[in-house]
Structures are given as C-alpha cells and as structure tokens.
Amino acid sequence: MKAMAIPARRTFGTRRSGRGTTAGRRACRPGATEAADVRELAGELGTALLQAMQEGPVREQTRTRRTHGDPACGDGAPLTWYAFALEYLQMRWPQIAAKSRNETNDALCMITQAMLRDARGRPSDQLLRGALRDWAFVVPQPDLRAAPGEVRLALRWVATSSRPLTDLLDPAVTRALLVALCLKQDGTTAAAETQRHKHKILVNAVRYALEQRKLPTDPLAPINWHVAETVQQIDPRVVVNPAQARSLLCAVSYVGGYRRARGRRLVGLFAGMYYAGLRPAEAVAIALPDCVLPAEGWGSAILHRTLPQAGTKWTDTGELHDERGLKNRPAGDTRVVPLPPPLVQLWRESTDTFGTADDGRLFFNERGGIVTSGTYDRVWHEARTLALPTDLVNSPLAARPYDLRHSALSTWLNAGVDPTEVAERAGNSVEVLLSRYAKCLYGRQALANQRIALLLNEYR
Secondary structure (H helix, E strand, O other): OOOOOOOOOOOOOOOEEOOEEHHHHHHHOHHHHHHHHHHHHHHHHHHHHHHHHHHHHHHHHHHHHHHOOOHHHOOOOOOEHHHHHHHHHHHHHHHOOHHHHHHHHHHHHHHHHHOEOOOOOOOOHHHHHHHHHHHHOOOOOOOHHHOOHHHHHHHHHHHHHEOEHHHHHOHHHHHHHHHHOOEOOOOOEOOHHHHHHHHHHHHHHHHHHHHOOOOOOOOOOOOOOOOOOOOOOOOHHHOOOHHHHHHHHHHHOOOOOOOOOOOHHHHHHHHHHHHOOOOHHHHHHOEHHHEEOOOOOOEEEEEOOEOOEOOOOOOOOOOOEOOEOOOOOOOOOOEEEEEOHHHHHHHHHHHHHHOOOOOOEOOOOOOOOOOOHHHHHHHHHHHHHHHOOHHHHOOOOOOOOHHHHHHHHHHHHHOOOOHHHHHHHHOOOHHHHHHHOHHHOHHHHHHHHHHHHHHHHHOO
C-alpha cells in the first residue's frame, strides 16, 4: 500500500466559526478545545486511510498491467520475462504430457529466478521456488487469495523485479542464464539429461517469443554454447542373464510375507518387463481383455495404453497417473507383443490367485488401485538383497526395474533375432535399438571375432 499522507497539524487560533475564534474558546474551555482538535485530526486521518485502502487495488492492477507490458497502460513499459513465461505456459500446457508439464514447470522456475534483478526485499530462494512452482507456473493457476501471505508477497516481488524479456538480447545475460540451467539447486552440476531438458524448454520459449514478435532476433544464436552430451548406450553391467532373472523373480515372491502378498502381487509385473520387454508404464496398464493366455505355448498381448506416474498437479484428471497412448506412437496406435510360455504361466497364476482390478488390469495394489513406481521400486530393491550376493547387490546389475527391459532386448539380440523384429516388439526404431544396445551384443562380438579369425587364417 502506498504511504499515506498525514494531514498537517492545523495552527490553532486562526479558524473562525459562528461562536468566535478557537483562541477565544480555548480561553474559556481549554480541555474541551484540545479534545475537539484531536477528534478532528483523527477523523482526517481515518478519511485518508480509507481513501488509500480504496485506491490500493486500483494501483495494484495498474502496476501489474505495467509489469506485464499491457498496452492499455500507455506507458510503453516492457514485457517482463515473468509475464511472458506465464503466457507461454498457458499456451504450452494443453499440448504436452503430464511429465513434460512437470519438467516445463521446473525449467521455468529456474529461468525466472535467473532473470530476477537484485532488488530490495528479495525473498529467500526456497520461498521463491516454492511460490513459483506451486502457485505461479501451474495451469489452471490456483486462487492466490488462498495462498499464504508470504507466497503472495513473493510473487508480487517477482512481478516487479523480473527483468524485461528483451534483456535476453544482452549476450552476458543469456550466457549467465545458460550457466544457471546447468546447475542444481545446491549449486552443483546437474545431470546431462537434466541440462538438455531445461535447455530445450528455453529454446522452445524463445521460439514462441520470436513467433509472437515479442523478440526481434534470436538471443541464443550468437552464443557459442554446447549442450551437454548424454550417454545413449546401455551399460552392459545392468543386464542380467536368464538364470539371474529367474532368481530375482523368485525372490520378489518372498517380499512382504505370504499373507499380505506385497511381492507376490508383482511377480508378473516384473516378469512382463523381462520376458516381454515391457516398459514399466506399459506393464502397469496391461489388462486381461487385451491378452491371450493359452494353457500351453506362446500367448500375446495387444498394447494400446500406458499409465506413467506424473503427479496430481500435472494431470488433467488430478490423478497420480496419466493415461497415455504408446510411447513414440500416434494416438490410438497398438503394438502386439508375443508372450513366451513362462510369462503366460505366471500371468495365469496371478489372475487365478488375485483376480483383476475393476478395469481388468492384471496388477494392482491391495486396494485395487494403480501400482505406483514407489511401490514396485521398494519391492524390487528388497528382492535384489534376497537374490544376489553382496558384491552384486552393490553393483549396477538390475539396479532398477527398467533394467529388466534392457536385459530382455539384449537377450533377444544376442539370440540372433532380427533387429527389425526386436524393434517391433520393443516399440523402438531399429536405429535407436542398435545404437543403445551395441555394447550388450556379446554374441555378435564373438561371431564377428570368429569371422575375422577365419579370414586371417586364410592368408597364413
């Protein structure tokens, strides 16, 4: 609220009324006169305070519009990065998946904090990040009237302290921003994949600003900057052989005791990742009506949806999981996955013992809900300690449930299955498949060595 102007104290003895001068009244009743003047001054103060309170919202709306560069203000105030980021998020939100919304929110928080001026009254970094992440960069934006007072003050400070969007045209500002995106909150270097995600979001935001003519030129173009490279190939140390896989699946059934069946419920889930090469989000979503599970021989499953865990804040439904189509496939596309006999048997035993969820899902928690990543991660880590010797427990071998899928694809390739068929079953392109699993092709390396040796022997 703007500082209130306090009325100047009147000079007694100059004001006239129908009953004589103030000085004259003071001579007769000095106590009453002083009290009347105090009451009059208090009334004037109350009037000024009321006027300031009534004008406060108007000034706040005007200041917000100026900060956002509203042409209606007519003062030519520049558009701030913060105002632009809110606009960009509104445009981008409906177009991206729930997990991407989380990543976009995180990146915009970091960029916004890096684009703040060093102004007076700066809140703590923790408060700024919490206000931006939980209240500002969410669609639909929560009602700020329900926010804690410190959050409202923090966001008001951000709105007035954010640099103009055009400051990105200064190479020094842009380079400092790129450096900030390479760091974690504690100041250490972030993982290469995290850096790439944040850089991509910044690039997309800049492109939108160019498209909307909010920037005259690309501020990233003159910056000599190399995005961190990520390791695309699978570490062969994570791949389990068939004997190790069977031992791990057996150990899962012992986790959590027999009656509660915390592990027994999930044996088939992990088996689907290993024997069918399913991604975790695909295995969680598999339903009995989409499966053919014969008493003998191979079966099959038609995959058409996934249930990735994203968080209630990022999904349109407010649920923890986001229902999506298949990864890297058009909406409505399907993929047929053959099921080897050991997997068919495990899935039949699971349905006979536990039944299915209300929507036909094979795997569910004790209340019938969707299995969360935290649940199956905990079960898997306990199973590793039961199945593996100490030296392997501390190794990267099958450290994550996703490594079961890596093991499946590596096994198929080493068995001599055509890469085109493996890619089709796994839902990958042949190019991605061979580049990611090149280090895991032990059988092909041995075959190549034999052919090279034969060729060399011919010239002895």
